[in-house]
Amino acid sequence: MLSKILWRCFYIAICFIVVTGCSSAPQTGQPGGPAPAVVDIWHSLQGAEAEALQGQMQMITENHPEVIVKLNYVPEQNFAAFSYQAEAGGEGPEIFIASREIIHQLYGQGALAPVAYTDEEGFPAALACFRFGEVSYALPWLTDIPLLYFRTDTAEVPVNLSGLFSGKGLSIPAADTATLSAWWNGQGGRLMNNGNVSLNDPNNVAFLQQLSAWRSAQVLRIDPAALTAFTNGETPFVIAGASAARHLTQLNVPWGSIPLSDLLAGQGQSLIGKTLGIANSAIKTTPDMKEAIQTVQKALLTPEAEGALLEAGSLLPANMSYYKRPEAQKGVFPQANMALAKAWVLEGNAPEWKLIAIQDSAWTNVLAGNATPEDELNTAQEQAEKAILVKSQP
Known part of the structure; x- marks a missing residue:
């Protein structure tokens, strides 16, 4: 009789453990956890710069298993038109990486939301060119002077x-x-x-x-x-x-x-010369996606990520922090830093x-x-x- 009671208690305990285990909150990035957020990026980079961007995306995914980043190349001459058509149908990417001129067009089409991530490390002139009515609609990534x-x-x-x-x-x-x-x-x-x-x-x-x-x-x-x-x-x-x-x-x-x-x-x-910015979509910047968008933008705007794109292409980092690094204390960088620091500040709607x-x-x-x-x-x-x-x- 005692053995039967013990067996029943053991059986109940096992069932409790199984049920409790099944009902515990799954962890992001773990088997059985919620699916990672998919962040789609449209960009106009080609060649070595596109490859460097792909490399940065892989690093972001490795360091942040809660997001998956997809890259899609869009020709610069069609960028604004394709983006407008996509958003008109409720589609399109979460993030745009494009030139100042294209971002100005996207803003004019109502395709952009105010920035999801705030970055104060950009040069003043580069930050201002993506600001409309004192609201930032993109963040400077790479630039020239x-x-x-x-x-x-x-x-x-x-x-x-x-x-x-x-x-x-x-x-x-x-x-x-x-x-x-x-x-x-x-x-x-x-x-x-x-x-x-x-x-x-x-x-x-x-x-x-x-x-x-x-x-x-x-x-x-x-x-x-x-x-x-x-x-x-x-x-x-x-x-x-x-x-x-x-x-x-x-x-x-x-x-x-x-x-x-x-x-x-x-x-x-x-x-400032040619400047690439990072903006987020008016359609896809939803409350559920905002944290994932912020994660990707924050990672792209680091001096390390901008430096990797510099090595692959030619445009300079728009992040002031980069110019404090040892590799930026020689060559053209000190002069570029001086010129960028005092560049002509013009807001996007000036x-x-x-x-x-x-x-x-x-x-x-x-x-x-x-x-x-x-x-x-x-x-x-x-x-x-x-x-x-x-x-x-x-």
Whole structure:
């Protein structure tokens, strides 16, 4: 009798253990646990950069078993259209990795949600370009900034503009605001004055007259292959992105670099060059997915991840912390750090973005010999006033 009672107690205990074990909360990443969150990323990277991104995704998945990351390449020329079509149907990715221009388009389409992860380690200008109405809709990941390069075998470090235009002069890939911004605004150039359009400001006219004179004297050369001419020793000075330093070093070109503001006694701010941002979708950023999106974005925005993409491509990290690392204390990085730290801060919805395009067109017409600086900038002023008026109307 006693043995039967003991057996029944033993049987009940076993059943209790089984039931309790089955009802305990499963652990993420463990057999029987909840399925990992799937984070889909659309990007426009190719070649070695795409491979480096894939490598970072594998590391994220290994370190965070609660997420699975899927990468999908979308051609840059179709990125905004594909994204709009997908979200219109309730589909699309959780995260976009794209250029500043594409992210601005996505914002205009209502395709983006405010950032899921907050990162204050980006350079101020890079952070601002993805901010609309004081709300951040993307975070800067990789960027670039124009610098002045000189050949150390044929030129000395210029101390001012006069030294720059001695000898064979300067070559630039394009005479636009992005390339010459530090030089232009360091001499008083501006797009707006007290909230009003000022493309025909006297300082703008004087700057364009100066460009035109140097162009006529053949000491300012505008050539899309300017970097190649510099590499071949055909020109002692060139303005190019800080990202070009890697290419020059690989070709054993003897080069040095300085921020453009050094030619103007420290005055002048450069407009940042090509910048990639990380944004999250307005459709897919749901409460259930927000933590997974934050996990992936936080991992991508580390100096280590940005450094891996730098090694694979050419764009520089937009994270200030990277420039404190030992490997960033030499070569182009100190100059790039200085230029990025004082770069021209423009928010994503700043009217200056539209005015820059109008000013660039005016500069092109003058340097092509189609108009005088005064006439062309007066015409640009009229165009700009209309563009701003249309934008401000409800």
